Amino acid sequence: MKRLFLLLLLGICLLAGVLVTRALGYSSRQPTPEEAAPFSLDADAAAKRLAGALRLKTLAASEGRPAEDAAFVALHDYLREHFPRVHAELRREPQGAHSVLYTWPGTDASLKPVLVMGHLDVVPVEPGTEGGWTRPPFSGDIADGYVWGRGALDDKGSVLAILEAVEALLASGDRPRRTVLLAFGGDEEVGGHEGAEAMAKLLRERGVTLESVLDEGGMMLTGTVPGVKAPVALVGVAEKGMVSAELVVAGEGGHSSMPPSQTAVGVLSRAVVRLEEEPMPARLRGGSRALFDFVGPEMPFGMRLVFANLWLFEPLVVRQLTAQPSTNAAVRTTTAATMFEGSVKDNVLPSRARAVVNFRVLPGDTVEGVLEHVRRVVDDSRVKVGVMGFQSEPSPVSRTDTEAWSVLQRSIRQVFPEALVAPYLMVGATDARHFTGLSDSVYRFMPLRLEREDLARLHGRDERVSVQGYASAVRFYAQYLRNATH
Structure with a gap:
């Protein structure tokens, strides 16, 4: 017994030694901030130019509503x-009705181009909520240090900042060695099929492969990673796919005074409950795992010990992540029942009941795998399973061991030296997914620092960007283009 106890103690000591050694060797993956190149910008003038663009209600066509064609024409004229230098020196190619591709030729045609993206369309303001905005949603007001209006964050702020950077670089006589492509879609909010998808197809037809792609995506946030006090610049290296399963049950109909033991609505309800009670498995991988690889070394020792030893502690970490909706979405294909239809009258039995369950597909899972999961869990021949609307597979996970990643990480640290840079998984969709296959370095990042409460402004009320924050975004794009093209 004593010998067994000693062996157990020895095993514990060896395990503790391994854990501590790995934690002590868990070194930072953040480059030392370098000094950014000099860059001159009139922040107030740049803010006014953004404000003018925000006044144009550029809504893409959606659900029977036509696009605001006149607003898009006015925006292109405004740009x-x-x-003027951008439009005098770059080749401009309109794509579809509202999108545009610019080419800034490099001096070395043997180098792969870099692509920088954004989108010109915005989401509509929910009718009846306009009065709840501090400033009218399409006012483009500049007040209290902010530029207010729909699109300030998503995504005219990015587009205008990119153009400001290129205009300034042209004015300084800058000539890139590597060709720069600017792709601005006009329908990202409704899938990007006529904009980004068409531009990606055009590049494929021309035989173009890209050094890297940079689109909207993660931002700099404080307090998002436990144990990390510094703002974290979240760079999306992948995004989830999507599929909506349509569940339909046929019933006999008739008067509700003589119901069967279970109506079509009851059968359907049980199926939805089963799906909610048995979600797809959670896994810490891809962009979500890479996030902790990059921020783990910056944590206090106790947490660093955990993340340096995920081979042992991963189940514990996953359990913690699945406890909250925001982090649960980063580690599993999520299940969301969103629509339910039954009878048209309270005293009529439904002859047909229908539900829609939306799944956001984790990289590594597939759309077909999700549908197989639905059929297996529902396990009821009375429930017919189909697919509703748009579907997409999750994107590949972009690499973080390439020169393109190093350029992006270095650029962020030059302009925002206080920020830690880390990859992560985007749970929403961007136009970047259409460029899968053109580069293994597709990144999603918006150079803006936000507080947690600001996230509700995206697609919500009081969308705005600070004047100084916007100026920093322009400086970032200028620095990034210098680093990526020279």
């Missing part, structure tokens, strides 16, 4: 007027 020509306010960024």
Whole structure:
């Protein structure tokens, strides 16, 4: 017994030694901030140019509603007027009705181009909520140190900042060695099929492969990673796919005074409950795992010990992540029942009941795998399973061991030296997914620092960007283009 106890103690000591050694060797993956190149910008003038663009209600066509064609025409005219060097020196190719591709030729045609993206369309304001905005949603007001209006964050702020950076670089006589492509879609909020998808197809037809792609995506947030006090610049290296399963049950109909033991609605309800009670398995992998690889070394020792030894502690970490909706979405294909239809009258039995369950597909899972999961869990021949609307597979996970990643990480640290840079998984969709296959370095990042409460402004009320924050975004794009093209 004593010998067994000693062996157990020895095993514990060896395990503790391994854990501590790995934690002590868990070194930082953040580059030392370098000094950014000099860059001159009139922040107030840049803010005014953004404000003018926000006044144009560029809504893409959606669900029977036509696009605001006149607003898109006005926006393109506005960009020509306010960024004259861009339009004089870059090749401009309209794509579809509202999108545009710019080419800034490099001096070395043997180098792969870099692509920088954004989108010109915005989401509509929910009718009846306009009065709840501090400033009218399409006012483009500049007040209290902010530029207010729909699109300030998503995504005219990015587009205008990119154009400001290129205009300034052209004014300084900058000539990139590597060709720069600017792709601005006009329908990202409704899938990007006529904009980004068409531009990606055009590049494929031309035989173009890209050094890297940079689109909207993660931002700099404080307090999002436990144990990390510094703002974290979240760079999306992948995004989830999507599929909506349609569940339909046929019933006999008739008067509700003589119901069967279970109506079509009852059968369907049980199926939905089963799906909610048995979600797809959670896994810490891809962009979500890479996030902790990059921020783990910056944590206090106790947490560093955990993340340096995920071979042992991963089940514990996953359990913690699945406890909250925001982090649960990062580690599993999520299940969301969103629509339910039954009878048209309270005293009529439904002859047909229908539900829609939306799944956001984790990289590594597939759309077909999700549908197989639905059929297996529901396990009821009375429930017919189909697919509703748009579907997409999850994107590949972009690499973080390439020169393109190093350029992006270094650029962020030059302009925002206080920020830690880390990859992560985007749970929403961006236009970047259409460029899968053109580069293994597809990144999603918006150079803006937000507080947690600001996230509700995305697609919500009081969308705004600070004047100084917007100026920093312009400086970032200028620095990034210098680093990526020279």
